[in-house]
Amino acid sequence: MSKKVEYRPPQPEMSRRDFIVRSAKAGIALAAAGAVGYFLHDPIGPGAQAEKSTVALPDFSVPEASRKIAIATGEDRLKTVNAALSALGGIETYVRKGDRVLIKVNAAFATPPSLCATTNPDLIAEVARLCLKAGASSVAVSDNPINNPESCFVLSGIEEATQSSGARLILPKESLFTNISVPGSNLIHNWPVFSGAFQDANRLIGIAPVKDHHRSGASMAMKNWYGFIGGRRNIFHQDIHTFIKDLALMIKPTLVVLDGTFTMITNGPTGGSVSDLKQTNTMIVSTDQVAADAAGAALLGKKPADLPFITKAEQAGAGTADFESLSPLRVSTG
Amino acid sequence: MRHAGIAETGIGILILALLVGIAGLIYIEQSRFDPDLFTLSVQKDGAGRKNLLPSPHSSPVPAFLPEDLIPLGPEETFDSESLSDKIDGKAELYLSSGFVKLTTRRFALKAEPKSWMELFIYEMGNPTNAFSVYSVQKRQGSKAIDLGVSAYATTDAMFFANGPKYFELISSSKGLEEYMSALARNLVEAEPGHAGKPAESSLFPAESLDESSISLHLSDVFGFSGLDRVYTAGYYTGAARVTAFISQRESPEEAADLASAYGKFLLDNGGSDIGEVTNAPDSKIYKVFNTYEVVIHRGKFFAGAHEADDVESAVEVASRIYSKLGEAGQ
Numbered sequence: 001m002s003k004k005v006e007y008r009p010p011q012p013e014m015s016r017r018d019f020i021v022r023s024a025k026a027g028i029a030l031a032a033a034g035a036v037g038y039f040l041h042d043p044i045g046p047g048a049q050a051e052k053s054t055v056a057l058p059d060f061s062v063p064e065a066s067r068k069i070a071i072a073t074g075e076d077r078l079k080t081v082n083a084a085l086s087a088l089g090g091i092e093t094y095v096r097k098g099d100r101v102l103i104k105v106n107a108a109f110a111t112p113p114s115l116c117a118t119t120n121p122d123l124i125a126e127v128a129r130l131c132l133k134a135g136a137s138s139v140a141v142s143d144n145p146i147n148n149p150e151s152c153f154v155l156s157g158i159e160e161a162t163q164s165s166g167a168r169l170i171l172p173k174e175s176l177f178t179n180i181s182v183p184g185s186n187l188i189h190n191w192p193v194f195s196g197a198f199q200d201a202n203r204l205i206g207i208a209p210v211k212d213h214h215r216s217g218a219s220m221a222m223k224n225w226y227g228f229i230g231g232r233r234n235i236f237h238q239d240i241h242t243f244i245k246d247l248a249l250m251i252k253p254t255l256v257v258l259d260g261t262f263t264m265i266t267n268g269p270t271g272g273s274v275s276d277l278k279q280t281n282t283m284i285v286s287t288d289q290v291a292a293d294a295a296g297a298a299l300l301g302k303k304p305a306d307l308p309f310i311t312k313a314e315q316a317g318a319g320t321a322d323f324e325s326l327s328p329l330r331v332s333t334g
Numbered sequence: 335m336r337h338a339g340i341a342e343t344g345i346g347i348l349i350l351a352l353l354v355g356i357a358g359l360i361y362i363e364q365s366r367f368d369p370d371l372f373t374l375s376v377q378k379d380g381a382g383r384k385n386l387l388p389s390p391h392s393s394p395v396p397a398f399l400p401e402d403l404i405p406l407g408p409e410e411t412f413d414s415e416s417l418s419d420k421i422d423g424k425a426e427l428y429l430s431s432g433f434v435k436l437t438t439r440r441f442a443l444k445a446e447p448k449s450w451m452e453l454f455i456y457e458m459g460n461p462t463n464a465f466s467v468y469s470v471q472k473r474q475g476s477k478a479i480d481l482g483v484s485a486y487a488t489t490d491a492m493f494f495a496n497g498p499k500y501f502e503l504i505s506s507s508k509g510l511e512e513y514m515s516a517l518a519r520n521l522v523e524a525e526p527g528h529a530g531k532p533a534e535s536s537l538f539p540a541e542s543l544d545e546s547s548i549s550l551h552l553s554d555v556f557g558f559s560g561l562d563r564v565y566t567a568g569y570y571t572g573a574a575r576v577t578a579f580i581s582q583r584e585s586p587e588e589a590a591d592l593a594s595a596y597g598k599f600l601l602d603n604g605g606s607d608i609g610e611v612t613n614a615p616d617s618k619i620y621k622v623f624n625t626y627e628v629v630i631h632r633g634k635f636f637a638g639a640h641e642a643d644d645v646e647s648a649v650e651v652a653s654r655i656y657s658k659l660g661e662a663g664q
Binding site: 111114146147155215219234237267268269272273274 | 421427488489502
């Protein structure tokens with residue numbers, strides 16, 4: 001059987017003129033597409049605040065204080081925080097006459113103090129009083145909570161404690177946020193940070209409760225800086241360990257106070273009942289936030305290696321996970 | 335000049351139509367642009383956020399509210415986008431379990447407005463999801479309460495699942511049990527018809543069972559991504575505590591395949607096969623580091639004992655589950 005072949009009439013070859021015309025048309029089309037794209041291009045990007053330049057956050061650490069950690073045990077927060085601070089040389093080592101102190105608390109939720117989902121108000125008041133007694137010219141307390149700030153500060157008892165101690169409260173306002181980038185961080189690039197809170201401060205003390213956290217495994221001293229972040233910050237939960245490491249690079253505190261008098265061992269970070277708490281009678285005060293978290297991990301029944309953000313922060317140079325290498329000053333208040 | 339053939343013309347038209355379609359999709363998508371997803375805007379001032387500052391008598395009284403209580407501020411609702419605004423990192427637990435909506439509201443004692451409680455109503459889509467989030471958060475040392483549904487109380491809170499909803503009642507201080515109980519009863523009575531426990535819970539043999547420990551885990555159970563919808567329960571056998579598990583699958587074949595896949599997962603993660611359970615065909619006992627895992631399947635059920643410290647206790651519990659599944663017709 002013969003193969004059927006389709007007949008194609010002979011086609012004239014393309015002339016030079018046709019080629020030039022077609023090439024010119026194609027070139028014009030490409031140039032037009034490029035021009036439209038260039039015209040529509042937004043070099044700033046959606047919502048980026050060009051008017052606020054990138055700034056670096058101050059270093060609040062006290063160079064001569066070096067890296068230290070004190071671990072005080074006892075039921076009474078006020079006694080243990082005083083004992084731990086005394087072991088570290090007294091608050092006067094870190095706060096001197098005329099200093100302007102910012103205390104960063106965890107006021108994330110509009111919940112009662114009994115749940116320990118937020119920083120204990122009595123502890124805040126005590127540290128604020130100690131700072132004022134040491135000669136601080138001003139003490140401010142602040143956080144950018146998850147829930148409505150007014151509700152959080154009132155229902156957690158932090159507003160009342162702040163006022164009673166002689167400190168002032170700084171509420172998060174849009175004008176107090178500035179976009180910053182943190183050198184060495186993976187995720188904090190041109191992101192709004194509550195920088196206005198520490199605009200006038202030259203000392204920064206973080207006070208956080210020790211809590212279980214559904215996403216990161218623990219919420220302690222480093223995670224507490226999350227409250228300085230603005231914007232749609234919950235997206236960072238997708239890479240929470242890297243983000244906590246970035247927070248540790250962003251903030252160089254004077255001191256961190258980690259309150260493990262009661263530890264939220266289940267259902268964190270919100271808890272929901274005193275049954276989520278375990279009385280662990282421990283107060284950790286340190287100039288090294290990574291060491292503080294590494295020591296705090298034990299209160300949650302974990303090792304520092306169980307919490308990837310501790311390892312990441314150590315590798316990034318934010319502190320040491322080997323807190324025993326700092327020869328912790330252990331004190332008991334009986 | 336050469337003329338294009340029919341096929342070339344057709345392909346050309348198809349490509350042009352495709353480009354028009356893509357342009358149309360881009361137009362539609364950009365019109366739905368959500369600046370929150372991309373904008374580096376700061377969080378709004380207090381007034382712009384939810385969880386408003388409580389104030390008495392500010393809104394209508396819901397029908398389920400006992401006489402002794404008054405609303406402390408308005409009702410608030412959160413969807414999957416805003417859930418983390420209320421409960422931060424714990425949102426993931428609900429979002430991975432079928433979460434639909436959260437409604438919250440605070441109430442205070444009429445006689446003492448400083449004593450207050452907050453009600454959380456999580457709509458979880460179906461009773462299985464609601465029971466799961468209820469059970470996996472169960473507090474140690476809590477006590478069961480009689481509401482006709484799965485429910486327990488601690489000294490300052492109450493938790494219960496009713497149909498497709500999971501409820502939390504959290505008080506600002508101890509001593510509000512009476513008021514929380516009244517509110518909880520009203521909430522259950524407002525939506526009757528959901529009494530009873532999950533069918534799978536009756537398959538756990540009763541002897542030495544800690545009934546309050548029955549939990550439903552929906553995904554990534556025991557760290558194995560292929561394992562979902564697993565009920566667990568605690569058994570006290572002498573000094574040892576054993577966690578038993580049961581999961582109903584679509585078919586006996588699926589149950590057998592799952593037992594095999596889970597066994598492979600254990601072997602791949604440092605486990606070793608050390609035997610089988612007498613009278614339970616195709617069962618396996620694994621030693622994983624210093625704990626023991628017993629894996630059985632019968633009919634549509636995949637079951638066993640998980641991370642037991644004592645192999646005899648684990649085998650004993652798994653054997654009883656195997657027998658119980660037989661009695662249940664599997």
